[in-house]
Amino acid sequence: MPFDAVAETLLKGGVAPRHVRRYVRELGEHLDDLTAQQRAAGYEGDDAASRARARLGDDDRLAQAMLKQPGMRSWPARLPWLVFLLLPPILTAVIGLALYAAAYFIGYGAPRINAFLPLPESALVGFSTAAMTGVTVLAAPAMAALLVLLAQRQRLEPVWPLLGIALLVLLTPLFDASHYGPHQHLRLDYGFIIPTNWSAVMRDWPVMLSHLLALLPAAWLIGRRRTA
Amino acid sequence: MANEASGFMAGVPELMVLRLLRDREMYGYEIVQAIAARTLQVVTPGEGLIYPLLHGLEKEGALKSRRKTVNGRSRVYYALTARGEKRLSTQTDNWTTLNGAVEAVLGGSAYAV
Numbered sequence: 001m002p003f004d005a006v007a008e009t010l011l012k013g014g015v016a017p018r019h020v021r022r023y024v025r026e027l028g029e030h031l032d033d034l035t036a037q038q039r040a041a042g043y044e045g046d047d048a049a050s051r052a053r054a055r056l057g058d059d060d061r062l063a064q065a066m067l068k069q070p071g072m073r074s075w076p077a078r079l080p081w082l083v084f085l086l087l088p089p090i091l092t093a094v095i096g097l098a099l100y101a102a103a104y105f106i107g108y109g110a111p112r113i114n115a116f117l118p119l120p121e122s123a124l125v126g127f128s129t130a131a132m133t134g135v136t137v138l139a140a141p142a143m144a145a146l147l148v149l150l151a152q153r154q155r156l157e158p159v160w161p162l163l164g165i166a167l168l169v170l171l172t173p174l175f176d177a178s179h180y181g182p183h184q185h186l187r188l189d190y191g192f193i194i195p196t197n198w199s200a201v202m203r204d205w206p207v208m209l210s211h212l213l214a215l216l217p218a219a220w221l222i223g224r225r226r227t228a
Numbered sequence: 229m230a231n232e233a234s235g236f237m238a239g240v241p242e243l244m245v246l247r248l249l250r251d252r253e254m255y256g257y258e259i260v261q262a263i264a265a266r267t268l269q270v271v272t273p274g275e276g277l278i279y280p281l282l283h284g285l286e287k288e289g290a291l292k293s294r295r296k297t298v299n300g301r302s303r304v305y306y307a308l309t310a311r312g313e314k315r316l317s318t319q320t321d322n323w324t325t326l327n328g329a330v331e332a333v334l335g336g337s338a339y340a341v
Contacts, residue, residue, distance in 0.1 A: 019283065022304070026256055026279050029303055033257040034275065057276040065280040071287045 002053070003027050009063040011155040014077030023066055031056055076154050083150070084164035088143050089190065093173040096139035097188050100175040103131035104186060132177065136206040140172045141213035148217040158221050165218045169211050241281055243323055244271070246308060246316040249291065253307035256282060282306055290315050 003024045010020045034052035043051055056062070066072065076083045106113065107128025110121045144165045151161040169192060176187040193208055195201045201208070241263075248254060248262050259282075260275045285291045290312035296305045308316070 023279055023283065026304055027276050029255075029301075030257045030260075030275060030279075055275050057274040061274060062276045065277045066283075069280045069284040069287075072283065 002031065003059075003062070005059045006063045006066075008155070009059070010066055011153075013063070013067045014073040014154070015066060016072060016074035016077075017153050019066075019072045027056065027062065074154055076150055076156060076160075080156065080160045084147055084160040085167055088147060088164050088168050089171040089173070092139050092143045092168065093188060093190070096135055096173050097175060097186070099139075100132055100135045100177075101186055103128050103135060104177050106131070132175070133206050136175055137210050137213065140168050140210045141216065144168055144214040144217045148221050151221070158225055161221060162218055165214060169214050172207060172210055172214070174207060239319060239322075240271070241278075242285065243316070243319045245278070245281060245285070246290065246312055246319065249306055249308045250313070250316060253305040255303040255305050257303075259306070285312070 006027070007020050007024050010023070011017065031052055034055055035048050038048035038051045057065075105128075107125045110124035110128070113119070113124055114121045147161040147164045147168075150156075151158060171190040172192060174187075174189040174191050174193075176189070177185075191207075192211065193200075193204045195204060195208060244263050244267075245259060248259055248266075254262065256278050257275070260278050264272050282291060282293075286293055286306070288311075289309060291306045292309050293304050293306050295302055297303075
């Protein structure tokens, strides 16, 4: 692609990917117009293309002009501590709890839902239980994957997503609703679980699996860094 | 643009862009061609550099943009906003004052010689 080097410089400089994409696309369209203009002026093939490219400006000037513009930097580049450290545990807990509660109420309301939907009550309860376990297992890993994706898109140093994932694992949201009933309270704690005996493994396996899965994006990031 | 980095040219590309867009919406290539044509090639933009300026003005609310397809070509068209009108007015006043001051100095120097 003709402006890959410009895009790479801008991303490494902290410019938000949406601004980079738009800039590169407009440069490409401008280059097409300039090339057509050169052809109309009698230049042909590569000659027209190289003259058009020269008129557009060299890669370094194009990148520097955009880097000087205020307000084009992304949130992760401006406030990495907020995006990678502070927000993930909070967002994981809030979104996770909302999903967990929704799954819980499917099981809790199974007798009433059963009246509207031709689904067996046991199937609704089974789905509810599986969905609650799924949220417990996947909430933190999904956020960890998002942090790695964000850092990759922005060409950020891996230290931020790695720190963020470490914090996320230490502060994994622990959702709890021990039974379906009218006086049940949904609980949310934060924690890191290390099993001390077999019964703890049997009880807390979703959280431990969550810890392991959340570390996978970090391992992938470290591996990619080493091979780069 | 010619001498774009020099102090005297600072703000001139922006003034010209705002003035051109007061008449009608235009896309980047069109703006660059219009500047070159109207200044009789005295100001010849480093063409790709127009976009950071346009994006910056849009970010500050002086311009708005929309993607539009004309004759089968899709491009981003820029138009002046109410805030851009005010900015143009202020910058035109500033430029007129500066221009008058330079003219006075130049006129004065002619008499001095």
